[in-house]
Amino acid sequence: MTNQAEQRVKELQNLLQQYDYDYHVLDKPAVSDAEYDQLLRELSKLEQEHPELVTPDSPTQRVGGAVLDAFEKVTHETPMLSLGNAFNADDLRSFDQRVKQAVGENVRYVSELKIDGLAVSLRYEDGQFVRGATRGDGTVGENITANLRTIKSIPLTLKEPVTLEVRGEAYMPKRSFDALNKQKEENGEELFANPRNAAAGSLRQLDTKIAASRNLSIYVYSIANQGDAPIDSHSGGLDYLDTLGFKTNKERQTFDSMEDVIEFVEGWTDKRADLPYDIDGMVIKVDSLAHQEELGFTAKSPRWAIAYKFPAEEVETTLLDIELSV
Numbered sequence: 574m575t576n577q578a579e580q581r582v583k584e585l586q587n588l589l590q591q592y593d594y595d596y597h598v599l600d601k602p603a604v605s606d607a608e609y610d611q612l613l614r615e616l617s618k619l620e621q622e623h624p625e626l627v628t629p630d631s632p633t634q635r636v637g638g639a640v641l642d643a644f645e646k647v648t649h650e651t652p653m654l655s656l657g658n659a660f661n662a663d664d665l666r667s668f669d670q671r672v673k674q675a676v677g678e679n680v681r682y683v684s685e686l687k688i689d690g691l692a693v694s695l696r697y698e699d700g701q702f703v704r705g706a707t708r709g710d711g712t713v714g715e716n717i718t719a720n721l722r723t724i725k726s727i728p729l730t731l732k733e734p735v736t737l738e739v740r741g742e743a744y745m746p747k748r749s750f751d752a753l754n755k756q757k758e759e760n761g762e763e764l765f766a767n768p769r770n771a772a773a774g775s776l777r778q779l780d781t782k783i784a785a786s787r788n789l790s791i792y793v794y795s796i797a798n799q800g801d802a803p804i805d806s807h808s809g810g811l812d813y814l815d816t817l818g819f820k821t822n823k824e825r826q827t828f829d830s831m832e833d834v835i836e837f838v839e840g841w842t843d844k845r846a847d848l849p850y851d852i853d854g855m856v857i858k859v860d861s862l863a864h865q866e867e868l869g870f871t872a873k874s875p876r877w878a879i880a881y882k883f884p885a886e887e888v889e890t891t892l893l894d895i896e897l898s899v
């Protein structure tokens with residue numbers, strides 16, 4: 574039985590590592606996110622049952638990502654982590670219980686849209702944008718400053734001369750994605766699988782003219798190192814980012830109960846189709862920064878946040894969307 578488990582664990586680790594490579598290095602996913610997530614869950618369950626089979630390089634232990642040699646490397650002072658996943662209301666209730674066991678009953682949550690793009694880190698010195706990087710493997714990313722400077726919603730100068738690093742999701746709006754794939758089709762070129770992969774592919778080009786032509790945008794969602802920022806909550810941090818001139822997503826909401834969070838996130842399952850950009854879920858974060866500090870991190874993700882993943886969209890819908898919009 575253990576031999577069987579060992580064999581399956583190895584099989585899943587290898588398979589998921591290959592899928593990570595296709596997705597993060599080639600920007601060409603071999604399987605759907607839902608299929609990937611299901612295999613990762615199977616691996617995670619087997620590893621929990623047989624902890625002796627967990628290896629440090631298992632996809633359950635590492636931030637899946639890659640660093641292309643073509644770019645200068647950037648070491649993140651604050652690691653850029655992944656997020657734990659919830660696939661239904663009960664997973665969110667379990668998360669709520671874990672949080673309350675650690676910090677007590679009085680917890681406020683912020684719920685945000687989970688934008689389906691590429692995580693980037695933006696560094697500002699004295700209010701000037703000086704460096705932008707990809708997440709990479711979480712510790713080391715790629716310096717893509719020149720490409721990020723072409724994104725008009727990234728401020729090059731902030732409204733105050735502060736020094737700070739922020740994190741956000743660079744993404745390709747649906748309209749830009751449809752136009753890009755239409756153009757690729759006309760040129761007989763291979764199409765991008767989805768806006769996420771198109772955004773990642775555009776930002777990891779050596780020719781900045783390509784990124785500039787792709788109409789990318791960004792939503793900034795956190796401050797990596799607070800520094801002297803006058804804030805004690807995540808929601809306060811987002812409001813502060815607004816005052817500095819960053820583009821944050823306004824669909825966020827704070828809640829005092831997980832049941833209200835659940836109602837809110839489930840409500841977005843259908844509404845998301847009307848958004849002009851792709852989201853692949855919702856992110857729920859503990860609002861108090863003191864509580865966040867108390868909860869801390871695992872090797873791969875913060876214990877104070879979780880990603881609620883929507884059920885996979887039908888492939889037919891995506892194809893129909895493309896046909897309708899061209």
Ligand code: NAD
Nearest residue numbers: 592596602603604605606609655656685687688692794856
């Ligand atoms: P993740 O995408 O599930 O969550 C972490 C990321 O969410 C962050 O890095 C950030 O970029 C993003 N994010 C968007 N909005 C955010 C917000 N408001 N606040 C905080 N973060 C926000 O985890 P991951 O480790 O980046 O990627 C793993 C996922 O990627 C898998 O679960 C799978 O769905 C997909 N994937 C798919 C394949 C495939 O072959 N289809 C391969 C590898 C990974």
